[in-house]
Amino acid sequence: MTEHRGYNIVYYNNVFYAVPQSLGPLDLARREDRMRPGILVGEDLGEAKELINNEGENRPFDKILTRLRQLLVKTIDFIMRCIKSLLHP
Numbered sequence: 001m002t003e004h005r006g007y008n009i010v011y012y013n014n015v016f017y018a019v020p021q022s023l024g025p026l027d028l029a030r031r032e033d034r035m036r037p038g039i040l041v042g043e044d045l046g047e048a049k050e051l052i053n054n055e056g057e058n059r060p061f062d063k064i065l066t067r068l069r070q071l072l073v074k075t076i077d078f079i080m081r082c083i084k085s086l087l088h089p
Contacts, residue, residue, distance in 0.1 A: 041069040
């Protein structure tokens with residue numbers, strides 16, 4: 001974990017989560033926590049920091065991209081649960 005401009009950046013499940021420190025402690029293993037408003041998702045540390053740096057600019061495409069990434073995380077979680085249930089019925 002590293003800190004950048006009021007965010008904790010955490011690598012979890014092959015993604016970098018930029019979590020506002022104002023949210024307090026979270027458990028990224030819980031999907032509900034990963035979907036909390038204000039959490040940014042990047043493919044690497046540099047992208048996570050760039051998202052944090054651009055957060056104040058309110059660029060509409062950044063918000064759409066962040067939302068799409070959040071939906072991707074939900075989809076991956078669902079697929080992983082399906083695979084686990086098939087392998088371990």
